[in-house]
Amino acid sequence: MQAPDLVALRPSDDELAQTARLLIRLRWAAGLSILLLTTVARWGLGIELPAKALLALGVVVLGYNAALVAEARRSGRPAATARRTLWGQIALDWLAMVALVHFTGGITSPALIYFVIHVALAGTLLPPRGARGLALLAALIVAALAGLEASGALPHIALPDLGLGGDLHRRGVPALAALFFFSTTALTVAELVARQARRLRQREASIRALNEARAAFTRAATHELRAPVASGLALVRSIEHGYLDELTPSQAVIIERVGVRLDGLRELIDDLLDFAASREASVAHPPLEAVDLGAVLADAIERERLLADARNIAVQTPPRTPIMVRAVDTGLSMIFSNLINNAIKYTPDGGIVTIGHAVEHEAAQVTVTVQDTGIGIPAADLPRIFDEFFRASNAKRSKIVGTGIGLAAVRAMIEHYHGSIALDSVEGEGTCVTVRLPFNRQR
């Protein structure tokens, strides 16, 4: 394995794919511009040009660009294709650039300056030393072209209509001056671009390290906070359920109160950690992947079922089918555990919680509904129900333990997955939460 700082200073797959996309767009523009400008200059303005050669060059550029696009589509993995073909693409572009410079006057060509764009583009992908090398290579290629044309080994194409006629290319001082300014520009631009690219990558690497450290801390804190509460709760329950000696009625009441308080503490810790995770997701943007919503829902229902069984609440579940959405497994699990837990918690004993899902093919999304026959939310509280630490007035009056951050965390996470959440409720009748999530379309 390589040292992490070296790896971090290389362009990521994402960055390579982005550069490849930019190159494709620039190339369409370049090819079309060559065709258009040549046509206008030659037949519109009557400027003397090697029009056929230039038109052929335009067609070649558009042609290999089309082939690259087709290849990326065929492979279905644009990032991998980019990594494989990027340097080949750059080499082709450089050859096309040399041809363009040659056909428009060699060292006297007004198109020479475009070479700097190519140097800069390649420079973003290389460390400064590599970028300088590349700029030097560009200078050498241009010098070689100028030399070949000056010596007559390659025919020089003059553009007298642009004031670039005569033997300008053969006169040493103007040619050397043009070469000097070209080379120094290319070198400086390459250096500047490569330095900036390195600086950005270093910063990106340190942000990533920071995020990883924070995630590790959260995991450790989660365990350290949850473990003592969980063992306390387990002990209290084993007394509560009579696995020790019989309790007096007043002892039983106190043990029950301790259990309720510990349960509240457990819930607070869970909610706070979920909330931290949702905040972290919105900052760190963990990569979204294809997740089976059907499996996540089934797991979440299974986890919360005990709570429902204990209070004689019927949980009606949808048929289990695989539904692929773009999300993060743990986040999706958090969302539906929270929603189902809420539905059960705020439903009186003997009520019904109904979970359903519907696939909407036209909208390319899935809708999940969690409906309960619970205490509902007063109309006046609905607008604030997703606010952090906000609890509906009837929930606060009830003895039900809650923190008011569960829904805030759920909404933040859903929005991070490009979905939406809506909530309908009638106080005293029940609540229906609707979550919409886009399909996973990436293959």
Next chain:
Amino acid sequence: MARKILVIDDDPDVLLATRLPLEREGYEVYEALDEAEGLEQAKSILPDLIILDVMMGTHTAGFQLAQELHGPDAPAVLRRIPIMMVTAVHQTTPLRFRPESDYLPVQAFLEKPLDPRRLLDEVRKLLPPEQTGE
């Protein structure tokens, strides 16, 4: 003869909370506070069931022990013992775990905080009473 259950957890309170309901139900309970002691006990006692905490010490100690007890290199006497894994919470481990035999050699999962009734239900599923007449 009472069925033997080995409980492996680094938290003595969890061990106690697990022991109380199990003993009340007539199981013979053995305890181990870390994975090394757990492996040792498993070999010497050859229990009928192992209840294993997933997050001992490191985040993966429980998994490693499960692999040692049930992996392809484990002796057959150990591989026959069912394992019930106790997980703190689903969300916080970097690893995925579900009772899938091809991924983790574990027969059941139980979530913390332990609910004694749920614990006994799961134990009964893994140790059906009709086999106790030996």
